[in-house]
Amino acid sequence: MRRGGRSNGSDMSDRSPRASIRGILLRSLGLVAIVPFLPLGVLIFLGYRDDVDRVEAEIQTTNRQIAILAAHYLDRFLGATRAEATLAASGGGTNLPAATSDVRWERIDADGVLTASQVAPARVGQDGGYAGMLACQGWDDSTMVTPVGDWIAGVPPTVLVAARIAGPAGGAVVGVLRPEGLHAELTGSLGAAVDRRVYVVDRRGQPLFYSDLRLAGRTEDIATNPPVRKFRDGGSGAIRYRSKVTGKERLGFVEPLPGGRLAAIVSADIGEAVIGLRDRYLVVTWSILFALVAVAGLGAWTSRRLLRPLLRIRDALRNEAGGDRRPLAVPAEELGTVEYADLVRAFDELESRLKVSEAGLLQAEKSSLLGQLATGIAHEFGTPLNVISGNAQILMRKLDAGDPKREVLEKIVRQSQRLAAMIRRVLDFARPTEAQLRSVDLGLVVAQALEMAAGMGRKVEVETRIASGTPRVQGDPHLLEHALLNLVVNAYQAMSDGGKLTVEAGPDEPAVGESAPAAEGERGAYLRVTDTGPGIPEENLPRIFEPFFTTKAQGEGTGLGLAIVRRIVRQHGGRIDVRSRAGEGTAFTIVLRRAREAPEESEVES
Numbered sequence: 001m002r003r004g005g006r007s008n009g010s011d012m013s014d015r016s017p018r019a020s021i022r023g024i025l026l027r028s029l030g031l032v033a034i035v036p037f038l039p040l041g042v043l044i045f046l047g048y049r050d051d052v053d054r055v056e057a058e059i060q061t062t063n064r065q066i067a068i069l070a071a072h073y074l075d076r077f078l079g080a081t082r083a084e085a086t087l088a089a090s091g092g093g094t095n096l097p098a099a100t101s102d103v104r105w106e107r108i109d110a111d112g113v114l115t116a117s118q119v120a121p122a123r124v125g126q127d128g129g130y131a132g133m134l135a136c137q138g139w140d141d142s143t144m145v146t147p148v149g150d151w152i153a154g155v156p157p158t159v160l161v162a163a164r165i166a167g168p169a170g171g172a173v174v175g176v177l178r179p180e181g182l183h184a185e186l187t188g189s190l191g192a193a194v195d196r197r198v199y200v201v202d203r204r205g206q207p208l209f210y211s212d213l214r215l216a217g218r219t220e221d222i223a224t225n226p227p228v229r230k231f232r233d234g235g236s237g238a239i240r241y242r243s244k245v246t247g248k249e250r251l252g253f254v255e256p257l258p259g260g261r262l263a264a265i266v267s268a269d270i271g272e273a274v275i276g277l278r279d280r281y282l283v284v285t286w287s288i289l290f291a292l293v294a295v296a297g298l299g300a301w302t303s304r305r306l307l308r309p310l311l312r313i314r315d316a317l318r319n320e321a322g323g324d325r326r327p328l329a330v331p332a333e334e335l336g337t338v339e340y341a342d343l344v345r346a347f348d349e350l351e352s353r354l355k356v357s358e359a360g361l362l363q364a365e366k367s368s369l370l371g372q373l374a375t376g377i378a379h380e381f382g383t384p385l386n387v388i389s390g391n392a393q394i395l396m397r398k399l400d401a402g403d404p405k406r407e408v409l410e411k412i413v414r415q416s417q418r419l420a421a422m423i424r425r426v427l428d429f430a431r432p433t434e435a436q437l438r439s440v441d442l443g444l445v446v447a448q449a450l451e452m453a454a455g456m457g458r459k460v461e462v463e464t465r466i467a468s469g470t471p472r473v474q475g476d477p478h479l480l481e482h483a484l485l486n487l488v489v490n491a492y493q494a495m496s497d498g499g500k501l502t503v504e505a506g507p508d509e510p511a512v513g514e515s516a517p518a519a520e521g522e523r524g525a526y527l528r529v530t531d532t533g534p535g536i537p538e539e540n541l542p543r544i545f546e547p548f549f550t551t552k553a554q555g556e557g558t559g560l561g562l563a564i565v566r567r568i569v570r571q572h573g574g575r576i577d578v579r580s581r582a583g584e585g586t587a588f589t590i591v592l593r594r595a596r597e598a599p600e601e602s603e604v605e606s
Contacts, residue, residue, distance in 0.1 A: 056270060059251050060238050063266040066190055067255035070198060070264035073189050074209075075257050077182075078161065081175050082143050085163035088173045089142070092165060096173065102181030103161075110170035119152060119176055129153070130174065133160055142166075145261060148206035152176065159208055159262075182209055196268045201228055202261060227252040231263040243269075313344060381419065389416035435476040435571040439595035442470055442505040442525055445477060449484040450503065456489065459498035467506030473525050473592040475572045480527075480592075483568040486561040487529040487588050494533030494586065504528040508591050524574075524594035530587040536580040544578065565590075 084097040088105070096105040099118040107116040108128050117123045133146050142164040148157050161175040186209055190198065200209040205223035222228055226241035231254050239252045252267035392412040399406045443466045450462065473480075484503075491501050508526045536544060547563040569576045569590055580586035 059268050063253040063268060067253045067264045067266040069190055071255040071257050074200060078145055081161045085161050085173045085175050086143055089163035089165045092167060102178050102185055104176045106174045108171050147202045148208045157206055196266055198266050200262055200264050203232060205232055227254050227265045230254055385416050385420050389413055435479055437474050437476055439472045440475045440477045441472055442527060445480050445484060446503050446505055449481050449488055452485055453488045456492045460492060460495050461500045463502045465504040470506050471525050472595040474595045475592055479568045483565045484527060486565050490561060491529055491531035494531050499532040502530040524592050527590040528587060532585040535582045535584050535586055537582050
């Protein structure tokens with residue numbers, strides 16, 4: 001955009017910029033990393049996460065130890081109770097074991113009627129309610145430990161330890177485990193911390209023991225507890241979960257008793273254990289706040305340094321828009337950044353590119369106007385030419401074959417038909433026909449086009465090659481025939497003194513070193529027309545598809561044939577390539593898409 005003041009541009013290019021955008025951003029990022037995030041990084045790398053993991057590991061280790069102790073204690077307790085029941089049953093059940101704070105004994109006959117009771121003497125002579133126990137399938141060597149259940153009215157859900165009485169009278173000795181007494185015994189043996197929950201459940205999730213007596217009766221909370229669900233599903237070991245009661249994260253451990261009927265579960269609240277780390281969170285929070293303030297300050301400084309020159313360049317462009325193009329009036333102090341100096345130079349260098357673009361646009365407008373003019377002329381000339389040709393043919397029929405005037409009329413008819421054909425080409429180019437795509441056999445297209453062009457080049461040898469396995473293509477058979485016929489006619493005209501014309505069709509395979517297309521359907525089939533004519537000069541190759549451009553002699557071509565061929569190929573979503581050297585002939589290759597529909601019965605009119 002400079003016309004006389006190039007010295008400023010030279011001075012600017014000789015001046016060494018002080019900084020670059022990349023350098024400014026790198027320094028800004030370095031400051032952001034050092035100033036606000038260094039304290040945060042130090043805290044992280046000092047092992048904050050390791051401390052939390054260590055505390056959680058200690059919690060889980062303690063959970064595991066307490067769970068194992070509870071399971072062992074309860075297993076020994078149940079074993080001792082079964083031994084007492086077995087001993088009492090072996091003596092006929094006449095003498096029951098002594099009652100304790102956690103076990104009461106009862107004796108039943110074969111019909112389930114109580115004959116002795118330490119639970120309530122008034123129960124003697126009544127049905128003890130043990131029919132379900134007697135029907136259980138869990139008897140082992142005449143003894144069993146039943147699931148937790150409401151076996152006795154007025155007594156909390158409990159476990160029964162039973163042993164069958166030997167002898168003809170039958171019956172059983174039953175030990176009723178009292179949850180309150182068992183709670184006192186187990187809590188005293190474990191010495192469990194107040195911040196942990198310790199409970200014993202059966203396979204149904206029914207609690208036998210709960211360290212918090214206030215929650216002992218809330219069996220619905222225990223049954224849906226994740227550690228209990230894990231035991232019910234056959235699992236054991238450590239578990240991390242969120243409590244449905246408190247909503248807090250907890251660590252638990254599941255330890256099944258031998259036999260798998262019961263399990264001891266211990267859980268602890270994570271938050272309470274790591275509460276001592278809260279101060280570190282506060283330090284991290286203050287560090288982040290400080291980082292945000294620092295980033296805001298750095299952002300303001302960076303914006304001022306980077307955006308102000310861009311705004312100056314924008315204002316300079318607006319002030320000079322529509323006037324004489326000259327060096328952009330941007331103060332030198334605003335161009336201390338490499339990229340901004342390059343940007344101003346790039347704007348100043350656009351003048352020559354704009355001139356080239358304007359020239360190309362002007363030429364395109366001329367071509368458009370020429371096409372419109374040709375279309376109008378074609379419409380105006382069509383009717384007179386038909387009248388001339390028709391009258392000439394009428395006069396010819398009235399003359400004898402040897403009459404000299406007949407030869408003149410024949411010339412008039414031929415030239416009229418030539419002009420009419422040229423008009424049809426102009427109209428075809430100006431009014432594109434919409435392609436009616438369907439499945440097409442290229443072999444039929446080639447045969448039809450060569451049949452229509454037969455006799456045009458008597459000195460030309462014609463060879464046809466249709467490769468086996470050539471796929472059908474998606475196209476309009478009439479438009480494809482039109483395009484191929486144009487190429488064949490051009491080849492005939494190029495070999496007026498004789499030569500060889502080769503028309504090929506085959507599958508479009510990737511070239512050597514070329515990767516296969518990603519999308520299925522990109523590869524299809526090709527049509528190739530090769531002649532041994534004089535070829536096309538290299539300087540003319542970029543223009544051969546332009547409308548009205550021709551290398552033929554004056555009066556032998558309109559320059560529309562190849563333009564129409566390219567338009568037809570583009571309508572089919574294909575491509576056309578040309579390979580030619582002066583003196584070596586020319587080859588036009590059309591690549592078309594593979595057909596995706598079933599072939600139709602009639603594709604090319606015969």
